[in-house]
Amino acid sequence: MSTRLKVDSWWGFEMMYELTTAELWPRQSPLGVYEAVRQALLTTDLGIWRKLSVLLIRPKAPPPEIPDLRLGIIWADPYGFSIMWFRKGGEAIRDQREMVSVGDASRLDEFIDHPVEDAVCVGSCVSGEIAARVLEDFARNPTVLSGAVQWRPSSTLNYPLEG
Numbered sequence: 001m002s003t004r005l006k007v008d009s010w011w012g013f014e015m016m017y018e019l020t021t022a023e024l025w026p027r028q029s030p031l032g033v034y035e036a037v038r039q040a041l042l043t044t045d046l047g048i049w050r051k052l053s054v055l056l057i058r059p060k061a062p063p064p065e066i067p068d069l070r071l072g073i074i075w076a077d078p079y080g081f082s083i084m085w086f087r088k089g090g091e092a093i094r095d096q097r098e099m100v101s102v103g104d105a106s107r108l109d110e111f112i113d114h115p116v117e118d119a120v121c122v123g124s125c126v127s128g129e130i131a132a133r134v135l136e137d138f139a140r141n142p143t144v145l146s147g148a149v150q151w152r153p154s155s156t157l158n159y160p161l162e163g
Contacts, residue, residue, distance in 0.1 A: 037055065037135065038132050038135060038136070040128075041073075041081070041128040041129070041131045041132040041135065042128055042129060042132050043128070046077075049075040049077075054072065054073070054074050054075075054116045054117065055072070055073045055074075056070050056071070056072050057070065057071045057072075057073075057135070057138065058070040058071075058142075059142050062142075063143065066087055066088070066143060067088070068086060068087070068088035069086065069087055069088075069142050069143065070084075070085075070086040071083065071084070071085055071086075071134070071135070071138045071142065072084035072085075072086070073131055073134075073135070074114065074116075074117055074120055076112060076114060076120040076122070076125050079103075079112070079120075079122050079125035080103060080125035080126055080127055080128070080131075081101075081125060081126055081127070081128060081130075081131040082100065082101060082120050082121060082124040082125050082126075083100070083101035083124070083126065083131060083134055083149065084098065084099070084100055084101075084154065085097075085098070085099045085100075085138075085145055085146075085151070086098050087143070097153070098153065098154040098155065099145060099151040099152065099153060099154065100121060100124045100151065100152055100153075100154045100157065101124050101125075101126050101130075101134070101149045101150070101151060102123065102124060102149065102150040102151065102152050103123060103124060103125045103126040103127075103130075103149070104122070104123045104125070105123060105150075106123065107121075107122045107123035108121060108123035108124070108152070108157060109123070109157075109158060110122040110123060111159065111160050118159075118160075119159055119160050121157055121159075124152075124157075126149055130148055130149050133146065133148035133149075134146040134148050134149055
């Protein structure tokens with residue numbers, strides 16, 4: 001089955017995802033696309049998430065000091081949504097951050113295979129409701145981590161080695 005990278009725009013953000021040959025939703029207004037994703041998170045619409053798997057969101061015009069600023073939402077069936085927040089900018093190491101959501105701290109050493117990502121941390125998975133709140137917070141201010149979930153630097157996780 002062929003996939004392609006698709007980009008939709010809303011509110012000064014871009015949403016990037018891979019699609020199968022079927023469209024997830026018809027062309028909508030920018031707010032409509034955002035609301036469709038938000039509703040898919042809140043209702044955990046598995047029909048959409050089985051097609052979508054990974055969603056990346058980034059500002060169209062990020063602050064000049066943070067040229068790479070993204071939020072990644074990964075559906076990890078049946079555990080929920082793993083969320084990654086990326087902030088890369090400037091030369092200083094303090095400007096480089098990759099954070100991962102914490103849903104169950106006792107499972108941060110457990111990983112599952114994922115069809116798009118190499119591995120997803122089971123302990124990073126949160127409910128669709130929490131993922132929707134993180135999306136809303138990112139839409140308000142993408143430079144600040146959402147307070148809707150706990151975060152941990154992704155570098156502290158023991159990801160399995162690629163085979």
